[in-house]
Amino acid sequence: MADEALVIIDLQNDFCPGGALAVAGGDEIVPLVNDLIRRTEHVVLTQDWHPAGHSSFASSHPGKQPFETIDMPYGQQTLWPDHCIQGSLGSDFHSGLAWTKAELVIRKGFRPEIDSYSAFFENDHATPTGLAGYLQERGIDTLTLVGLATDYCVAFSALDAVKHGFHTTVRLDACRGIDLNGSVETMLNRMRDAGVTLA
Ligand code: VGL
Ligand code: ZN
Numbered sequence: 001m002a003d004e005a006l007v008i009i010d011l012q013n014d015f016c017p018g019g020a021l022a023v024a025g026g027d028e029i030v031p032l033v034n035d036l037i038r039r040t041e042h043v044v045l046t047q048d049w050h051p052a053g054h055s056s057f058a059s060s061h062p063g064k065q066p067f068e069t070i071d072m073p074y075g076q077q078t079l080w081p082d083h084c085i086q087g088s089l090g091s092d093f094h095s096g097l098a099w100t101k102a103e104l105v106i107r108k109g110f111r112p113e114i115d116s117y118s119a120f121f122e123n124d125h126a127t128p129t130g131l132a133g134y135l136q137e138r139g140i141d142t143l144t145l146v147g148l149a150t151d152y153c154v155a156f157s158a159l160d161a162v163k164h165g166f167h168t169t170v171r172l173d174a175c176r177g178i179d180l181n182g183s184v185e186t187m188l189n190r191m192r193d194a195g196v197t198l199a
Helices: 026-039 131-137 150-163 183-194
Strands: 004-009 042-048 069-072 075-078 104-108 142-148 167-176
Touching: 004 026, 004 150, 026 142, 026 167, 042 131, 042 150, 104 131, 142 150, 150 167, 150 183
Parallel strands: 004 042, 004 142, 042 104, 142 167
Antiparallel strands: 069 075
16 A cells, blocks of 8 residues: 555664674574565664764773763663664675665764664754655655664654654564563553554
């Protein structure tokens, strides 16, 4: 249907086994995502896209380790291993992903001083990526989200999608999570409470 889009979040090498911020089983979802691509007219991808030395990297903060949190001007920020550096192999989409049909690639996390989990807003929850305008202008009102990671970029994208009024489904069988301190359960509850359909 013309009013539906599949949004594939960050299905990139660095989030798959062997990558810098590997999500367990991240590569397992590729066949299912490819199937959804075949069955959906409009396909949009997001791509985590950080400059070297990005402020979300633990390596940019002396004495800090990956998965610690720090206070940033825009709120709390989890620190990550260096990942998805612009143009690196790790930033490429998984080689098995049939992504060429995609109509749009939204890159995020490219501003050195701020991270961006959501496909719609940077982590200040105020700076838009332009995706909502793109979808709305094209008459798309229904979204299916898949990809990595369930509890970070997928979840924050889904929460912002319902805020924008999109009918939003997350296909959990086509997502995998990082799960820091119970973050998968926390974010599943937040999505359910916000009106995201979890399928
Ligand atoms: C992601 C942590 C850092 C994600 C991206 O795609 O969920 N998580 N950057
Ligand atoms: Zn990132």
